[in-house]
Amino acid sequence: MEQTVSRDRTIPFKKQMHILKRIVKYAHPYRKQFAAAVVLSILLAIINAILPRIIQIFIDDHLTPGGVTLGTIVFFASLHFGVTLLRMVVWYFELYIFNMASERTVKHIRESLYKKLHSLGMRFFDQTSTGWIITRATNDTEAMKDFWNVFLTIMQGVFGVVISLGAMFALDASVAIWILLFAPILLVIIRFYQVYSSKTYGEMKSKLSSLNTKLAETINGMSIIQQFRQEKRLQKEFEETNQSYFDSRYSMVRINAILLSPVINFLYAMAVVLILAIFGVEALNSPVEVGVVYLFTTYANNFFRPLTSLMDSLSLFQDGIVSSSRILTVMDNEEYAPAQKEIQGAEIVSGKIEFKNVTFSYDGKSDVLKDISFTVNPGQTIALVGHTGSGKSSIINVLMRFYDFQKGEVLIDGRSIKDFPMRELRKKTGLVLQDPFLFYGTIKDNIRIKNDTIQDHEIIKAAEFVQADHFIEDLPGEYDAKVVERGASFSSGQKQLISFASTIVRDPKILILDEATANIDTETETLIQEGLNRMRTGRTTVAIAHRLSTIRDADQILVLDKGRIIERGTHDELIASGGKYKDMYELQNIGLQTT
Numbered sequence: 001m002e003q004t005v006s007r008d009r010t011i012p013f014k015k016q017m018h019i020l021k022r023i024v025k026y027a028h029p030y031r032k033q034f035a036a037a038v039v040l041s042i043l044l045a046i047i048n049a050i051l052p053r054i055i056q057i058f059i060d061d062h063l064t065p066g067g068v069t070l071g072t073i074v075f076f077a078s079l080h081f082g083v084t085l086l087r088m089v090v091w092y093f094e095l096y097i098f099n100m101a102s103e104r105t106v107k108h109i110r111e112s113l114y115k116k117l118h119s120l121g122m123r124f125f126d127q128t129s130t131g132w133i134i135t136r137a138t139n140d141t142e143a144m145k146d147f148w149n150v151f152l153t154i155m156q157g158v159f160g161v162v163i164s165l166g167a168m169f170a171l172d173a174s175v176a177i178w179i180l181l182f183a184p185i186l187l188v189i190i191r192f193y194q195v196y197s198s199k200t201y202g203e204m205k206s207k208l209s210s211l212n213t214k215l216a217e218t219i220n221g222m223s224i225i226q227q228f229r230q231e232k233r234l235q236k237e238f239e240e241t242n243q244s245y246f247d248s249r250y251s252m253v254r255i256n257a258i259l260l261s262p263v264i265n266f267l268y269a270m271a272v273v274l275i276l277a278i279f280g281v282e283a284l285n286s287p288v289e290v291g292v293v294y295l296f297t298t299y300a301n302n303f304f305r306p307l308t309s310l311m312d313s314l315s316l317f318q319d320g321i322v323s324s325s326r327i328l329t330v331m332d333n334e335e336y337a338p339a340q341k342e343i344q345g346a347e348i349v350s351g352k353i354e355f356k357n358v359t360f361s362y363d364g365k366s367d368v369l370k371d372i373s374f375t376v377n378p379g380q381t382i383a384l385v386g387h388t389g390s391g392k393s394s395i396i397n398v399l400m401r402f403y404d405f406q407k408g409e410v411l412i413d414g415r416s417i418k419d420f421p422m423r424e425l426r427k428k429t430g431l432v433l434q435d436p437f438l439f440y441g442t443i444k445d446n447i448r449i450k451n452d453t454i455q456d457h458e459i460i461k462a463a464e465f466v467q468a469d470h471f472i473e474d475l476p477g478e479y480d481a482k483v484v485e486r487g488a489s490f491s492s493g494q495k496q497l498i499s500f501a502s503t504i505v506r507d508p509k510i511l512i513l514d515e516a517t518a519n520i521d522t523e524t525e526t527l528i529q530e531g532l533n534r535m536r537t538g539r540t541t542v543a544i545a546h547r548l549s550t551i552r553d554a555d556q557i558l559v560l561d562k563g564r565i566i567e568r569g570t571h572d573e574l575i576a577s578g579g580k581y582k583d584m585y586e587l588q589n590i591g592l593q594t595t
Helices: 002-009 013-063 070-119 122-127 130-171 173-180 182-220 222-227 231-259 261-285 290-331 392-399 422-428 443-448 456-465 492-504 522-536 571-577 580-594
Strands: 353-361 367-376 381-385 407-412 429-432 510-514 540-544 556-561 564-569
Touching (some): 013 070, 013 130, 173 261, 222 231, 261 290, 353 392, 367 564, 556 571, 556 580
Antiparallel strands (some): 556 564
């Protein structure tokens, strides 16, 4: 991720155009609306050029010569009012159509990003901080709204400048040429600002991502922080990160204050002085029409004012380019979930599991599973035991297809696990984690996991099956009882029972238990164990267990060490063999006796 951050800091112009070309593709479904906005923008620029022309004609042809009648005044006032009213209508539809199209484009980008995140494999999420991902999906997509408005400003500015300049050439080409001499100065200023702001905005985005990461980690680890009294240390770290972000924003504010409105307004003032000087010199020799002077100063204002808006928008443009770059970084990520062949008709019927000489590595260098082989027949239970880092969870990751293995075969019902559609694997495999995650909503929502095909009576039946109904029916609202974020209002045992119910309601053929009783109190463990025994009946079960007493009845126990199976057999066989399993079992029993 650090490489991504460093790339964000300076984005060459050529790469900016490449990013722009790619991100604009998301606007393709709404091209008709954008095209309509372009037409209206041209029409608006023409109207803006007509309005001062009406006043100029009134001054030079009627007011200056004298003899103005009430009818003339009413005519020109009505004409100016009518054109102004037309300008308001055109402006309204231009803003409405363009902004609606841009909002839909941003919505499309956010949905595409969210969909992409769900297609990425677990490796991406294991290697990427939550704060970094949240920043991509929130701050960066939100910045795209202002980014698309930049294009509206650019359209209005370009058409305004071109039409104003064309009108000046039509009036007096020599004066228009003098005004045009300011263009190179403006281009130099714009280029300098673009280079500087690109680097500064990259740094701002990088530091904002760090800020979000720090905040996410603090909120998620608040209980640990308070337990170990780390508030002051983390407060200091947050202040340092926040100060770094402030410094980068300060740099941006400083350059904006110098190069935006003040510089453009100064150049406009110089242009007005030049216009007055030119016409002043002409007036020494022959009369000069006052309306023409007014018209030139107005067109000069129309020439420079859009440039002020354009310069203001450059900061938003750079912000949008950086945000687009970071969004595209996610969209280009190829850490996909393992691909399935998805052979037609492949279906899990019995749930027989076979690992044949499986070797697996997370990084492609160090193998965490080495030549793993075992078979679990339908309805049997196999238990995986071993010290931390022995490879137990890696076997689960491979079996759940969170990661792809490098060598060997994994078979279900005699067919390669890669042949099954991912939907079939997820439907027929139930995973119960050590620390279950509950979503905000109700107990009923968490058991059905937003699957509306699961009826209420099925939810109640599943809860009764795992004996979760005992505590659910004592809650206010029972199955409609509220679940706060991550199920914080429930005990570990209650959350685990809800997790059991959400698994069993889908009636999986294969049950995977990842240390399902590791954090459960003794009283609740009895209910949990009874629930597990019921769930395991008639299902192929793979269980990781730290408490060896909970897997004594397993049909087969595999003892792992450093990615290899060093012992296998039933509980009694392993105890009789006097190996590592016996040492682990006796050590746990001694610990229980001393407590």
